Amino acid sequence: MAENEHEVTPEASTPLSEQENGSRDVWFFVAHRDGKLEEACLKLAMEARKLADKLGGEALAVIIGKQVKHLPGNLGDYGTDKAVVVEDQHLEVYSGEAYVDVLAQLVESSRPSILLIAASTIGNDLAPRLTARLKASLVTRYTEIEVDKEGKVTARRAVHGGNAQATVRALRKPLIATIDTQLLGLQKAKEAKNTRIAEAKIRIDPKTGITRVIDYLKADPCAVCVSEAEIVIGIGKGLGSVENLAAVDELAHVLGASIGGSRRATDEHWVADERRIGMTGKTISPSLYLICGISGAFHHTLSIKESQLKVVVNTDPNAPIAKMADLMIVGDMQKVIPELTKQLREIVRPTR
Amino acid sequence: MRTVVCVKQVPDSTTVKFDILTDSLQNVHYIMDPIDEVTVSEAIKIREKAGGEVTAITLGPPRTEEVLRSCLKMGVDRAIHLYDEAFDNLDAYSTSSILARQIAKLQYDLILCGNQSMDEGNGFVGAGIAESLNLPLITAVTRIDIFADTNTAVVHRRLKGGDREIVETPLPAVFTAETVLTSPVYPRLRTILDGLKKNVTRVDAQSSNLDIEDIEPALALLSISQPKPRLKKTATIDSSLSPAERMKLIMSGGVQQKSSKAVAKPPDAAASEIVQFLIDNGIISREM
Numbered sequence: 001m002a003e004n005e006h007e008v009t010p011e012a013s014t015p016l017s018e019q020e021n022g023s024r025d026v027w028f029f030v031a032h033r034d035g036k037l038e039e040a041c042l043k044l045a046m047e048a049r050k051l052a053d054k055l056g057g058e059a060l061a062v063i064i065g066k067q068v069k070h071l072p073g074n075l076g077d078y079g080t081d082k083a084v085v086v087e088d089q090h091l092e093v094y095s096g097e098a099y100v101d102v103l104a105q106l107v108e109s110s111r112p113s114i115l116l117i118a119a120s121t122i123g124n125d126l127a128p129r130l131t132a133r134l135k136a137s138l139v140t141r142y143t144e145i146e147v148d149k150e151g152k153v154t155a156r157r158a159v160h161g162g163n164a165q166a167t168v169r170a171l172r173k174p175l176i177a178t179i180d181t182q183l184l185g186l187q188k189a190k191e192a193k194n195t196r197i198a199e200a201k202i203r204i205d206p207k208t209g210i211t212r213v214i215d216y217l218k219a220d221p222c223a224v225c226v227s228e229a230e231i232v233i234g235i236g237k238g239l240g241s242v243e244n245l246a247a248v249d250e251l252a253h254v255l256g257a258s259i260g261g262s263r264r265a266t267d268e269h270w271v272a273d274e275r276r277i278g279m280t281g282k283t284i285s286p287s288l289y290l291i292c293g294i295s296g297a298f299h300h301t302l303s304i305k306e307s308q309l310k311v312v313v314n315t316d317p318n319a320p321i322a323k324m325a326d327l328m329i330v331g332d333m334q335k336v337i338p339e340l341t342k343q344l345r346e347i348v349r350p351t352r
Numbered sequence: 353m354r355t356v357v358c359v360k361q362v363p364d365s366t367t368v369k370f371d372i373l374t375d376s377l378q379n380v381h382y383i384m385d386p387i388d389e390v391t392v393s394e395a396i397k398i399r400e401k402a403g404g405e406v407t408a409i410t411l412g413p414p415r416t417e418e419v420l421r422s423c424l425k426m427g428v429d430r431a432i433h434l435y436d437e438a439f440d441n442l443d444a445y446s447t448s449s450i451l452a453r454q455i456a457k458l459q460y461d462l463i464l465c466g467n468q469s470m471d472e473g474n475g476f477v478g479a480g481i482a483e484s485l486n487l488p489l490i491t492a493v494t495r496i497d498i499f500a501d502t503n504t505a506v507v508h509r510r511l512k513g514g515d516r517e518i519v520e521t522p523l524p525a526v527f528t529a530e531t532v533l534t535s536p537v538y539p540r541l542r543t544i545l546d547g548l549k550k551n552v553t554r555v556d557a558q559s560s561n562l563d564i565e566d567i568e569p570a571l572a573l574l575s576i577s578q579p580k581p582r583l584k585k586t587a588t589i590d591s592s593l594s595p596a597e598r599m600k601l602i603m604s605g606g607v608q609q610k611s612s613k614a615v616a617k618p619p620d621a622a623a624s625e626i627v628q629f630l631i632d633n634g635i636i637s638r639e640m
């Protein structure tokens with residue numbers, strides 16, 4: 001692997017003793033889509049900055065793809081010291097096998113302390129592969145990482161379905177850690193950095209791939225099972241009558257949402273049984289759960305905890321569901337829903 | 353088709369609670385991890401179509417033999433129990449290397465694991481086995497079609513929002529399964545009775561030629577404790593808040609006070625409020 005740096009390689013100036021142990025740097029893996037950085041990356045950049053400060057090292061982005069040199073753009077605002085870029089036409093789309101080959105070589109040559117990866121579909125595939133290849137330590141979906149005076153790294157994560165928390169120490173280097181970036185807010189670094197770009201040349205064998213992607217099936221977001229949906233609209237008794245379903249359906253199409261319901265809604269046959277959410281139904285974990293006319297009985301709320309954002313529309317400000325709301329709208333769903341559909345039609349499109 | 357299924361016994365996480373008084377987990381009911389019920393069922397369905405045999409394997413203390421008994425009753429052909437005192441409290445890394453060593457001694461075309469165990473959810477063991485045995489790995493599998501004549505498989509992988517990627521792989525390979533892969537098999541009485549007669553093969557460190565010194569964990573478990581309130585957003589503590597309010601925010605782990613935004617407005621204003629909230633949170637974006 002030859003690195004042709006635009007600047008002096010920091011690794012070269014690191015004392016030998018440090019090199020043997022690897023560096024104190026914190027790396028993060030940058031996912032991109034349609035030639036743009038995903039917001040999740042900026043959050044990882046923030047997190048990497050924070051940990052690099054604790055360790056006394058640098059925050060470093062790793063970007064892999066076909067044409068990605070321009071991507072580090074505003075990472076400096078989030079405190080990224082350096083971006084290592086690997087470009088190759090065979091790396092245009094994510095492939096676990098190819099990306100692990102590239103990342104393993106990069107990590108082995110510089111040996112960072114920590115490598116952060118977003119717990120996304122790609123990250124959940126990449127992190128365990130890379131850990132296995134590098135014989136590294138892995139912590140998935142951490143909630144906290146701490147560094148002690150000697151630079152020893154411990155991490156916390158939820159276990160037993162969120163009923164307990166485990167604290168673990170990384171015994172190897174690097175610690176590969178995945179995080180649910182939706183849990184992080186976005187905030188620029190106090191001190192912006194001028195991100196240095198280093199291009200790493202890695203030989204890519206186009207034949208590494210043993211497995212072969214032969215097709216891609218795009219799901220209809222409105223038809224998809226509620227447990228897999230990114231946006232779910234939940235309806236309950238507050239719907240009032242079957243006539244009001246059409247308006248909910250329209251909203252679902254504008255938002256790209258899957259419709260689910262409370263037991264009341266399934267009992268009334270407004271919503272198919274397989275779309276019931278709750279103890280005797282499905283568990284959901286969407287980015288957005290829009291909860292309309294559901295009171296919030298624990299049989300229902302039990303299964304919606306993993307929803308990232310909960311928006312409630314209910315005529316009763318004291319309905320139990322209000323306690324869980326990120327945004328509580330006190331109002332009549334039968335009036336709010338058509339209005340919401342109208343406004344959404346005018347100005348927005350779903351991000352996914 | 354010779355399938356090896358890795359199964360794990362776990363405390364049922366729908367009932368288990370962390371108790372602060374005793375500083376330990378309470379209400380621990382051990383069950384077979386639901387995801388492994390799925391993989392065992394899938395292995396049996398594959399055998400029904402393509403023939404062959406199914407081997408279930410677990411690593412854990414004596415009580416975990418129970419899950420292998422369940423597997424036998426479901427209709428698996430063989431069950432292997434890796435147990436040794438030296439295997440107590442292993443991390444996922446060591447677990448995967450010991451499982452891999454044992455699997456290496458078997459004949460196999462397909463190795464099935466769960467994508468994530470119910471208790472620890474490391475999402476690692478499948479990848480660890482694949483790397484140790486130098487096999488192709490496909491994660492988040494929701495459907496498996498085996499082509500015995502070409503010794504290949506075509507599988508669906510779960511992506512975001514219900515999308516699927518379809519991947520072809522030569523066998524043998526390791527797949528980590530999602531719960532939607534298949535529905536459980538309900539064995540016939542005959543299968544259950546046959547299962548009762550079968551034996552579980554016990555393998556310890558010595559009989560698997562394993563030098564305990566070779567087990568080098570990657571993680572040390574320091575403690576299990578009470579869960580922290582889930583961090584919703586990084587708290588940017590608002591300086592306009594009173595010290596008491598700020599303290600409350602910090603104590604709650606930065607969780608923004610819920611229902612702080614109760615909006616009672618006419619429908620159009622209420623809808624605008626929702627639209628703005630969705631934009632602010634990156635759910636939708638304004639058309640350029």
Ligand SMILES: Cc1cc2nc3c(=O)[nH]c(=O)nc-3n(C[C@H](O)[C@H](O)[C@H](O)COP(=O)(O)OP(=O)(O)OC[C@H]3O[C@@H](n4cnc5c(N)ncnc54)[C@H](O)[C@@H]3O)c2cc1C
Nearest residue numbers: 236237238262263278279280293294295299300315316333
């Ligand atoms: C063993 C068992 C298992 C169960 N399993 C499930 C389960 O899996 N899932 C499930 O959901 N339930 C389940 N239930 C039922 C559960 O206990 C509740 O009865 C049910 O969730 C209530 O449904 P709801 O919120 O739609 O109706 P209600 O409790 O009747 O609430 C209706 C809500 O709509 C509001 N409302 C009324 N009109 C309007 C309007 N015009 N606009 C906006 N809001 C309005 C009201 O203020 C109220 O909050 C189970 C019950 C049992 C005993």
Ligand SMILES: Nc1ncnc2c1ncn2[C@@H]1O[C@H](COP(=O)(O)O)[C@@H](O)[C@H]1O
Nearest residue numbers: 358411465466468469473474475476477
């Ligand atoms: N002790 C074990 N014995 C057998 N299989 C295991 C064990 N631990 C994990 N596995 C397998 O690996 C999968 C993923 O586990 P984990 O890496 O802990 O998320 C599980 O669903 C099992 O299939």
